Structures are given as C-alpha cells and as structure tokens.
Amino acid sequence: MQGVAQRHDVLIVGAGHGGAQTAIALRQRKFADSIGLLGEELDPPYERPPLSKDYLAGERPFERILLRAEAFWGERDISLGLGKTVVAVNPANRTVTTASGEVIGYGALVWAAGGRPRALSCSGAHLRGVHTIRSRADVDRLREELPAADCIAVVGGGYIGLEAAATLRKLGKRVTVVEALDRVLARVTAEPLSRFYEAEHRAQGVDILLGAKIDCIEGEHGRASGLRIAGADFLAADLVIVGIGIVPACEPLLRAGASGENGVAVDEYGRTSLPDVYAVGDCALQPNPYAEGAVVRLESVQNASDMAITVAKAIMGELEPNRAVPWFWSDQYDLRLQTVGLVLRCDDWVVRGEMASRSFSIVYRRKGRVAALDCVNAPKDFIQGRTLVQKGIAAELGALADTSIPLKNLPAASST
Ligand SMILES: Cc1cc2nc3c(=O)[nH]c(=O)nc-3n(C[C@H](O)[C@H](O)[C@H](O)COP(=O)(O)OP(=O)(O)OC[C@H]3O[C@@H](n4cnc5c(N)ncnc54)[C@H](O)[C@@H]3O)c2cc1C
Numbered sequence: 001m002q003g004v005a006q007r008h009d010v011l012i013v014g015a016g017h018g019g020a021q022t023a024i025a026l027r028q029r030k031f032a033d034s035i036g037l038l039g040e041e042l043d044p045p046y047e048r049p050p051l052s053k054d055y056l057a058g059e060r061p062f063e064r065i066l067l068r069a070e071a072f073w074g075e076r077d078i079s080l081g082l083g084k085t086v087v088a089v090n091p092a093n094r095t096v097t098t099a100s101g102e103v104i105g106y107g108a109l110v111w112a113a114g115g116r117p118r119a120l121s122c123s124g125a126h127l128r129g130v131h132t133i134r135s136r137a138d139v140d141r142l143r144e145e146l147p148a149a150d151c152i153a154v155v156g157g158g159y160i161g162l163e164a165a166a167t168l169r170k171l172g173k174r175v176t177v178v179e180a181l182d183r184v185l186a187r188v189t190a191e192p193l194s195r196f197y198e199a200e201h202r203a204q205g206v207d208i209l210l211g212a213k214i215d216c217i218e219g220e221h222g223r224a225s226g227l228r229i230a231g232a233d234f235l236a237a238d239l240v241i242v243g244i245g246i247v248p249a250c251e252p253l254l255r256a257g258a259s260g261e262n263g264v265a266v267d268e269y270g271r272t273s274l275p276d277v278y279a280v281g282d283c284a285l286q287p288n289p290y291a292e293g294a295v296v297r298l299e300s301v302q303n304a305s306d307m308a309i310t311v312a313k314a315i316m317g318e319l320e321p322n323r324a325v326p327w328f329w330s331d332q333y334d335l336r337l338q339t340v341g342l343v344l345r346c347d348d349w350v351v352r353g354e355m356a357s358r359s360f361s362i363v364y365r366r367k368g369r370v371a372a373l374d375c376v377n378a379p380k381d382f383i384q385g386r387t388l389v390q391k392g393i394a395a396e397l398g399a400l401a402d403t404s405i406p407l408k409n410l411p412a413a414s415s416t
Pocket of ligand 1: 013014015016017018019038039040041048049050051052084085086087112113114115133134135160249280281282283298299300301302304327328329330331
C-alpha cells in the first residue's frame with residue numbers, strides 16, 4: 001500500500017501493562033507472525049504502580065520496575081517503537097498514523113493506550129509546580145522538585161493521591177490531601193474503610209480537607225504557590241499533585257468510528273466495533289460478570305493483563321470470554337489493601353475483624369451473595385474470599401463477620 005512505512009500482523013498501540021502483556025501472551029502462545037508494539041513514552045514497558053510508591057520514594061531504581069529486561073523484546077522478535085504517538089486510525093486501509101506522519105499497517109490492531117491524568121479545570125492548573133503521577137517522566141519531574149519543597153498539596157483522595165501522600169510523609173514532607181467529596185476513597189469503597197484510611201493518614205500527620213472545592217491554584221512568577229479553596233483559608237503549597245482520575249486515551253479510535261464513550265467499548269473477547277481492532281486495559285469498557293454484566297472500565301494491572309490474554313487468544317482464533325475475577329492492591333504506610341470483586345451495585349456489607357487491630361476486611365454482598373472484599377493486612381481473607389466471589393457464594397452477614405469461621409468454610413457454615 002502506498003505510503004505505508006511498515007506493517008505488522010499484530011500492531012499494539014500503547015506499551016504499558018496491557019500492550020506489553022498482549023505481545024508477551026501472543027509469543028507465549030507461539031504466535032509466529034510479526035508484532036509491533038508502539039508507545040508514546042520513551043521508556044520500554046515498565047510497572048506503573050511503583051510510581052506512587054517506592055519509585056516516588058527513590059527506593060527502587062527504574063531498571064527494577066521494568067516489566068522485562070530491555071533485551072527481552074528483541075529476543076522475542078517484538079518490534080518496539082518508542083516515542084511514537086498514534087494520532088489517527090484508518091480501519092478501511094488498516095493503517096495507523098503517528099504524530100510524525102509515519103503510516104503503519106496492521107493485520108489486527110490492539111489499542112492499549114491507557115489514560116491521561118484528568119486536569120483540574122480551574123485557573124492555575126498549568127502553572128509550574130503542578131504535577132500528575134502517571135508516567136515515569138511525571139515522577140522524575142516531581143522528584144527533581146521535591147528537595148526544595150516542604151508543603152505539598154495533594155488534590156484527590158483516591159488511591160493514587162493517598163499513596164502519594166503516604167510516600168511524601170515518609171520523605172518528611174508536610175502534606176495536605178484536598179478531597180472534593182465528604183470522604184476519601186468515596187467512589188471505590190464503603191464508608192468505614194474511608195474513615196479508617198482518613199484516620200491512618202491523620203495519625204501519620206497528613207492534613208485532610210474534605211468537601212473542599214478548589215477555586216483556583218494561585219501562582220507567583222509562573223509557579224504554583226497554593227490553593228484557593230471555597231470557604232477555607234488559603235492553602236500554601238510549594239508543590240501541587242493532582243490525582244483526580246484519568247481520561248481514557250482513545251480519541252483516535254473513537255474518531256475512526258469505534259463505539260464507546262469515556263472509553264472504547266469491547267465485547268467479552270476484547271473486540272471493538274471495528275473489524276480486527278481490539279482494546280485492553282484502562283481505556284476499555286467491557287461487560288463484567290462480577291458486576292451483573294454492567295459495562296465497566298477498570299483501572300488495574302490485573303485487568304490490563306487478563307484482558308490482554310483474552311485478546312491474544314482471540315487473535316489466535318481461541319474465543320474465550322474474559323471471566324477473570326477483578327482484583328487490586330494499594331500500599332500505604334504499613335497497610336496493604338487487597339480488594340477482590342467489584343463493589344458496584346452491592347447491597348450491603350459487613351466488617352470482619354477489629355479495625356483497631358489494623359487487620360480486617362469488609363465483605364460486600366449483592367443479592368445475598370459475596371460480591372467483593374476489601375482486605376487490609378488480611379491476606380488470608382483475600383485469598384479465601386476470592387473463591388467466594390468467584391463462585392458467588394450466598395452467606396449471612398453474621399457468618400461473614402465471624403472471624404472464628406475461616407472464609408473458606410463459609411459455604412458449609414452458611415448452609416447449616
Ligand atoms: C501511580 C499509579 C499507581 C498505580 N497503582 C496501582 C496498584 O497499586 N495496583 C493496580 O492494580 N493498579 C495500579 N495502577 C493502575 C495500573 O497501573 C493501570 O491500571 C495499568 O497501567 C493499565 O494498563 P494499560 O496498559 O491500560 O495502560 P498504561 O499502563 O497506562 O499504558 C498505556 C501506554 O500507552 C501510551 N499511549 C497513550 N496514548 C498513546 C498513543 N496515542 N499512541 C501510542 N502510545 C500511547 C501511554 O503513554 C502508556 O505508556 C496504578 C497507576 C498509577 C498511575
């Protein structure tokens with residue numbers, strides 16, 4: 001085809017968790033044709049979770065967060081094209097175009113472009129000293145400015161904001177978390193867990209402002225100096241970190257006609273509405289059996305990896321629906337939170353164990369069946385609860401709360 005610089009039998013756009021795992025899964029299944037893995041970032045695929053944890057803390061060098069050693073990609077004959085942003089998709093010609101005008105052909109296209117940090121819409125959002133945490137480059141920029149910073153405002157009390165707050169406290173910074181809703185983690189968990197994390201952060205010296213509406217970020221000489229918050233005192237800050245979620249990075253695909261809104265819609269095999277075009281990871285909307293079939297967009301390493309495996313299989317003609325149980329983790333201070341299942345559409349929940357012991361779980365039910373767990377320093381509950389979620393086991397709240405009954409014994413306990 002005229003003007004096409006190169007062509008790959010499978011072309012993957014986005015060299016993050018989902019894109020890398022798609023390429024790996026294809027080769028593991030002996031896919032013998034050509035694979036191209038294009039990424040906007042300059043780095044080979046790396047783990048994103050450490051960016052708000054030990055990489056931000058400076059405790060883990062970049063080489064130790066690489067998903068695979070650099071030589072891996074060449075050895076597996078996976079053609080890595082870094083620093084390439086795909087700006088257009090042409091499904092009729094089966095090509096993509098990069099920002100530099102390169103046209104690359106595909107047999108099958110896998111869109112794995114993740115998301116971009118959502119920006120604050122108020123004035124001052126683009127001043128120097130305002131940071132996000134999505135890529136290695138973001139964190140390197142932030143780390144460069146950390147030595148000169150004392151007070152840091154973290155906008156957003158979701159997982160990334162809270163993890164960053166915990167890391168920065170460890171580094172001795174004065175941290176204020178500014179959250180628009182009336183509790184942290186409000187979108188993802190039940191109130192007791194929100195209050196537990198709020199108390200933990202406060203005990204560690206983090207200030208938390210709830211129900212806080214930011215009017216603007218003020219600056220001096222082009223640099224952020226603090227936050228103006230409705231009805232509150234000016235919050236001075238040397239640095240502002242904005243962690244208010246992502247916008248799925250899928251505009252070129254939607255412009256090319258793929259279905260979706262706030263993400264690319266895929267079926268249970270990861271297929272978009274365009275022929276031979278798939279999507280995985282943070283940018284993809286998929287019906288989820290653990291949310292009664294509701295279409296959801298999950299943001300987790302597990303989801304990106306499992307969707308990638310499903311898509312690799314589909315490309316190789318092995319249509320197997322994605323039925324992976326969703327799970328996620330978050331590390332803050334000495335607390336490891338592990339969640340399994342989806343809280344969406346749950347009807348009730350119960351706390352299992354003593355929250356004061358800092359080792360407990362919250363078990364959620366949907367129509368009387370175990371649908372999700374948030375386990376704090378409770379790995380046994382996480383492992384055993386996973387089976388309950390997978391099987392949709394019906395259980396009484398009283399039995400779920402009773403720590404003398406291991407969760408693995410619950411099916412029997414509940415039926416007696
Ligand atoms: C700070 C942080 C902490 C996290 N912690 C956890 C955790 O503890 N546990 C957990 O389960 N999950 C965690 N996550 C979420 C997890 O990292 C994501 O869910 C996962 O990375 C999603 O994989 P992905 O492949 O969809 O997207 P990404 O890994 O983001 O990869 C997408 C890639 O595509 C590139 N790209 C975007 N647009 C284009 C384009 N047009 N052309 C070419 N390339 C493009 C991007 O630059 C990026 O490199 C965390 C995320 C962050 C940011």
